[in-house]
Amino acid sequence: MPLTEKDLSRFEATFFEEAEEHVATMERALLALETSPDDSELVNSVFRAAHSIKGGAGMFGFEDLAGFTHVLETLLDRLRQGRDRLTPRVADVLLCSADTLRGLLDAARLRGPEPPGVGAMRESLERELDAVGGGANAHGAYQARDGHAGPQEVRDVEVTFEPGRELFARGMDPLLVVRDLLSLGEAGRVRSDLSSLPDLDALDPEVCYLRFVVDLRTAASDSAIRDVFAFVEDVSKIAIARPVPAAEGGTFAREGARAEVTKTVTTATTVRVSTEKIDKIIDLVGELVIAETMILSALASEQPDARVRLRDAAEAIGRNTRELQEEVMGVRMVPVGTVFGRFPRVVRDLAAKFGKAIVLHVEGEDTEIDRGMVEQLADPLTHLVRNAIDHGIESPEVRAELGKPAEGRIGLRAAHQGGRVVVDVDDDGAGLNVERIREKALASGLLDADADQDEQALMALIFAPGFSTAKEITDVSGRGVGMDVVKRTIEGVGGVISLSSELGKGTHVRLSLPLTTAIMDGLSVRIADQTFVLPLLSIVESFRLKPEHLKTVLGAGEVVRVRGDAIPLVRMHRELGIDVESTDPSRSIVCVVDTSSGRVGLLVDELLGQGQVVIKTLETNYRRIDGMMGATIAGDGRVALIVDPQGIARRATGGRGKEKEHAARESN
Amino acid sequence: MSEDTNVGIAERIERPRTLRLSGAVDVSRVRALLDAARSCGAGRSPVVIECSAVERLDAAGLQVLLALAKKLQSVNLDVRLRSPSEAVLAAVRLAGVESELPIDERS
Numbered sequence: 001m002p003l004t005e006k007d008l009s010r011f012e013a014t015f016f017e018e019a020e021e022h023v024a025t026m027e028r029a030l031l032a033l034e035t036s037p038d039d040s041e042l043v044n045s046v047f048r049a050a051h052s053i054k055g056g057a058g059m060f061g062f063e064d065l066a067g068f069t070h071v072l073e074t075l076l077d078r079l080r081q082g083r084d085r086l087t088p089r090v091a092d093v094l095l096c097s098a099d100t101l102r103g104l105l106d107a108a109r110l111r112g113p114e115p116p117g118v119g120a121m122r123e124s125l126e127r128e129l130d131a132v133g134g135g136a137n138a139h140g141a142y143q144a145r146d147g148h149a150g151p152q153e154v155r156d157v158e159v160t161f162e163p164g165r166e167l168f169a170r171g172m173d174p175l176l177v178v179r180d181l182l183s184l185g186e187a188g189r190v191r192s193d194l195s196s197l198p199d200l201d202a203l204d205p206e207v208c209y210l211r212f213v214v215d216l217r218t219a220a221s222d223s224a225i226r227d228v229f230a231f232v233e234d235v236s237k238i239a240i241a242r243p244v245p246a247a248e249g250g251t252f253a254r255e256g257a258r259a260e261v262t263k264t265v266t267t268a269t270t271v272r273v274s275t276e277k278i279d280k281i282i283d284l285v286g287e288l289v290i291a292e293t294m295i296l297s298a299l300a301s302e303q304p305d306a307r308v309r310l311r312d313a314a315e316a317i318g319r320n321t322r323e324l325q326e327e328v329m330g331v332r333m334v335p336v337g338t339v340f341g342r343f344p345r346v347v348r349d350l351a352a353k354f355g356k357a358i359v360l361h362v363e364g365e366d367t368e369i370d371r372g373m374v375e376q377l378a379d380p381l382t383h384l385v386r387n388a389i390d391h392g393i394e395s396p397e398v399r400a401e402l403g404k405p406a407e408g409r410i411g412l413r414a415a416h417q418g419g420r421v422v423v424d425v426d427d428d429g430a431g432l433n434v435e436r437i438r439e440k441a442l443a444s445g446l447l448d449a450d451a452d453q454d455e456q457a458l459m460a461l462i463f464a465p466g467f468s469t470a471k472e473i474t475d476v477s478g479r480g481v482g483m484d485v486v487k488r489t490i491e492g493v494g495g496v497i498s499l500s501s502e503l504g505k506g507t508h509v510r511l512s513l514p515l516t517t518a519i520m521d522g523l524s525v526r527i528a529d530q531t532f533v534l535p536l537l538s539i540v541e542s543f544r545l546k547p548e549h550l551k552t553v554l555g556a557g558e559v560v561r562v563r564g565d566a567i568p569l570v571r572m573h574r575e576l577g578i579d580v581e582s583t584d585p586s587r588s589i590v591c592v593v594d595t596s597s598g599r600v601g602l603l604v605d606e607l608l609g610q611g612q613v614v615i616k617t618l619e620t621n622y623r624r625i626d627g628m629m630g631a632t633i634a635g636d637g638r639v640a641l642i643v644d645p646q647g648i649a650r651r652a653t654g655g656r657g658k659e660k661e662h663a664a665r666e667s668n
Numbered sequence: 669m670s671e672d673t674n675v676g677i678a679e680r681i682e683r684p685r686t687l688r689l690s691g692a693v694d695v696s697r698v699r700a701l702l703d704a705a706r707s708c709g710a711g712r713s714p715v716v717i718e719c720s721a722v723e724r725l726d727a728a729g730l731q732v733l734l735a736l737a738k739k740l741q742s743v744n745l746d747v748r749l750r751s752p753s754e755a756v757l758a759a760v761r762l763a764g765v766e767s768e769l770p771i772d773e774r775s
Contacts (some may be wrong), residue, residue: 108731115753168727168728169695170697171695173694173695173726173727173728174727175726175727175730175759175762178763179762179763189764190761190762190764191764191765192734192763192764192765192768194734194738194768196764197731197734197735197738198735199735199738199739200702200705200706200709200732200735200738200739201706202733203702203731203732205695205698205699205701205728205731205732206695206699206728208697208727208728208731209731210727210731210734210763212763212764285724412670442711559758
């Protein structure tokens with residue numbers, strides 16, 4: 001049976017997924033090889049990974065990728081056979097090759113042009129081969145699997161050619177390139193995109209403003225097509241796409257059906273699941289079908305035990321649904337190691353850049369976390385690790401003067417803790433200089449001169465937008481556009497970020513994250529006649545408010561005293577603009593929630609009960625509401641908004657004026 | 669710009685505005701072509717490009733003709749090719765701009 005387009009795209013998706021894993025394996029093994037250069041198994045694993053990528057790429061016709069991996073594989077084979085030794089320079093070249101492979105994989109996935117720098121990287125690999133006596137041609141040219149260049153089957157391709165603006169000035173005629181391209185196939189059709197062509201009066205006749213889109217039916221491989229552009233590719237953009245056939249066979253689908261060629265790296269949209277988990281889910285679905293049959297049978301039955309059978313079936317459905325939910329959520333869970341895996345390389349490269357010696361300790365890579373959360377975690381973690389390298393760890397000379405080991409240490413740990421995932425990033429570097437933070441905050445107006453802030457509050461200022469104490473701005477960090485984004489991103493997924501530091505000893509940042517972004521435990525509360533949900537994990541305690549515990553503090557609004565601590569109080573009905581019949585606080589309940597700026601008391605009318613809620617995004621069906629993280633459907637079918645404690649606290653502290661206004665309205 | 673080039677590219681402009689081209693219309697002479705095209709484009713009448721004697725037309729030359737066509741089309745005037753040589757026909761087909769630079773059937 002011939003393969004359909006759907007089959008092919010599914011196999012391709014698997015290839016890309018596996019290839020990404022192979023590149024990650026290569027990178028890990030190459031980093032390990034730097035400390036254990038004689039470990040032959042490591043060399044073998046790098047070779048196997050490259051070999052697998054080459055095989056798959058050749059099979060799917062990604063000739064650029066296969067060709068590049070072929071050269072890489074040849075060099076690795078020499079290492080494997082002990083004919084060459086992994087010198088630091090070779091290690092650098094091989095690690096850069098891994099980056100190039102990622103670029104080529106993205107380009108292949110998006111049917112985009114070959115990313116820049118591939119040619120130079122290939123030359124570096126060939127130079128290394130030359131250096132070991134293999135010669136640049138020792139690897140031979142890459143031959144597609146059937147021994148000919150490219151796939152033999154005739155296919156429709158859409159080639160977009162955007163000549164470089166300086167092409168005319170270089171004496172080149174893009175029409176000749178188009179002619180050569182058309183000679184590769186039949187049924188060619190060219191469209192010129194004149195959208196960039198300026199008005200005749202503004203035209204610079206030696207600048208090329210034209211762009212060509214060529215529809216072609218050809219048996220030529222992508223590589224053969226690219227060869228046509230050999231003399232212009234350094235200054236031009238070339239994209240090869242396979243248009244989706246339109247309803248009438250043989251015609252091309254119009255713009256929009258074509259994969260957009262951008263540099264954006266697509267996030268993986270597939271999840272690999274063990275067959276064991278799938279079998280369990282199938283079993284549970286089977287149980288649900290049985291329960292449904294039981295219900296239908298009981299409903300049709302006039303036997304006296306029908307009601308009992310109905311209740312049994314309902315209980316079975318409840319049990320199976322809960323189990324099914326857990327299993328399905330488990331499918332979304334991935335080890336946090338998928339994001340940790342990038343850091344050995346980040347630390348290695350940046351440490352070299354800054355002339356620092358740093359060892360990275362990673363623990364808890366197997367800790368599972370929701371896939372969506374992993375994607376959200378990558379950028380904040382990268383920023384924290386970069387900060388630690390750039391600002392935290394001192395140079396070996398400074399460390400020697402301070403009596404510290406020359407090699408700095410960065411720790412990256414993950415663990416499950418009380419239904420959350422806790423990720424710690426720490427270092428044994430210089431620590432935060434609280435005095436410098438104070439000076440900087442005073443200078444930038446973030447702090448009043450007479451403000452009496454404790455150390456913790458001062459350190460929290462590093463999360464303020466635009467705040468940086470770096471003496472020099474580097475391309476890694478120091479522009480003050482990072483820690484605020486880190487905080488916002490973490491809080492955006494329901495996480496909490498905390499920080500501790502000791503001058504001269506190091507800094508420790510802790511991210512506490514919910515396990516999943518899709519389902520959570522919530523406490524339903526009533527505010528007037530409306531139901532809201534508070535995330536259960538944020539709630540520290542709840543109690544009925546005694547009027548004598550309520551105080552008003554100048555500049556801080558209302559606070560409630562809890563065992564000697566004054567906690568800001570947010571009257572939820574005021575904050576949300578809901579009219580209530582009574583504002584007597586003694587008839588209300590205070591829910592104390594944890595936020596990254598400290599604890600806050602949320603005043604609600606009644607606690608309705610707790611349970612798991614499915615989070616629906618508001619943006620999909622409505623719009624974002626400040627202070628709300630989403631919505632859920634309550635048992636009675638009504639929509640209940642889910643409160644974002646961080647957001648509501650932020651909104652309340654920023655809106656004291658509004659609160660006063662509302663209070664005034666209530667008192668009238 | 670040499671006198672020869674000037675004569676070769678735009679011999680004369682006549683009613684209804686005719687842009688007469690000959691020889692190689694390529695990047696080496698494209699500035700002269702642009703001047704002639706601007707001159708034609710400044711009028712309020714359609715333009716006929718007499719191009720039977722064009723031996724070569726490259727993308728730079730074609731681009732100027734397309735810019736002229738675009739300018740005139742914006743005021744509902746058209747540009748037509750009269751007696752195009754094989755070189756002109758080949759360039760127009762290669763670029764897929766037959767509709768932007770149609771052939772004057774009266775030729």
